[in-house]
Amino acid sequence: MIHYHGTPITPRGNLYTMAGKHFCVSFAHPYDAKVCLQIGQSIMWDNGAFTTYKSGKVFDIQKFYNWLENKLGHPHWAVIPDVIGGTEQDQLDLLKTWPFDKTFGAPVWHMAMSLDYLNYLSDNFGKVCFGSSGEYWQVGSEKWAGRADAAFNFLAQKQRNLPWLHMLRGLSLCGERWPFASADSVNVARNHKDYGVMPDKMALRIDAVQCPIEWENQLIQGELYEH
Numbered sequence: 001m002i003h004y005h006g007t008p009i010t011p012r013g014n015l016y017t018m019a020g021k022h023f024c025v026s027f028a029h030p031y032d033a034k035v036c037l038q039i040g041q042s043i044m045w046d047n048g049a050f051t052t053y054k055s056g057k058v059f060d061i062q063k064f065y066n067w068l069e070n071k072l073g074h075p076h077w078a079v080i081p082d083v084i085g086g087t088e089q090d091q092l093d094l095l096k097t098w099p100f101d102k103t104f105g106a107p108v109w110h111m112a113m114s115l116d117y118l119n120y121l122s123d124n125f126g127k128v129c130f131g132s133s134g135e136y137w138q139v140g141s142e143k144w145a146g147r148a149d150a151a152f153n154f155l156a157q158k159q160r161n162l163p164w165l166h167m168l169r170g171l172s173l174c175g176e177r178w179p180f181a182s183a184d185s186v187n188v189a190r191n192h193k194d195y196g197v198m199p200d201k202m203a204l205r206i207d208a209v210q211c212p213i214e215w216e217n218q219l220i221q222g223e224l225y226e227h
Contacts, residue, residue, distance in 0.1 A: 001211045003171055004044045005203055006186030007032040014192070015039075017200040021207075024184040027064050028052060033071070044166075044184060045071055045078035065099055072104040079129055079168075082108040088117045102126065106166060111136040111147050115154045122155060127164040130180075139169055140176075148178055149218040156215045174209040177216065 004024040008031045009015040015032055019039040025032060028048030036043055045068060052059045061081050068078055080098050083090040091107070098105050106127035109118045112134030121128045130151070136144045155162055164181040167173055171185035187206070192199040 002182035003207045004184035005188050007189055009189045009199055014199050017198050021203055042075040047079050047081045049081055072100055077104050080105040080107045088113055122163045129166045129168050131168050146220050149220045152215045153217055179212045179215050
């Protein structure tokens with residue numbers, strides 16, 4: 001599992017202690033982008049759409065695409081913009097605006113959306129991000145866990161090897177039953193000072209806990225299977 005640590009990490013000297021880690025840099029807070037490209041193993045570029053939504057501003061999609069122009073190249077990739085609170089058709093329409101190769105982008109499956117839509121995304125993109133939404137907003141809650149179980153059961157029925165699944169805001173799930181290929185969190189950036197430790201020491205403990213690589217089918221309530 002790849003652990004993407006969110007930024008910004010301050011002061012700058014603390015960020016440099018994280019050299020060799022994987023980073024998540026948001027378009028909403030891009031201050032560490034250049035340094036992360038210099039010292040990081042790989043970068044996940046977050047579109048920052050939710051941060052923009054919460055602030056009451058309008059997301060500038062063309063500005064985001066312009067920002068990505070010199071930042072995409074293996075192993076770096078970006079979260080494709082999504083419509084917060086939009087319908088599946090809204091998401092599909094926005095996916096059509098993605099100007100780069102699909103291998104560099106990961107669409108978001110909002111967990112309140114249908115499993116059929118998840119199926120479409122996994123069939124057409126190399127990576128898919130799970131986004132907690134609606135009644136499944138709280139990562140790790142009982143409702144969230146039931147929906148995640150349904151999604152993994154559904155995908156595992158299609159193919160033995162799961163697609164690359166990334167959990168947004170999901171590093172707290174390391175060590176749990178879901179075989180996510182990667183996840184991100186701003187835990188280190190926000191809390192290392194409160195814990196009185198350097199960020200690299202905190203990240204080391206997080207990175208040492210992994211997700212399984214295979215899925216064991218779960219018994220779940222029937223309504224969670226609805227597509």
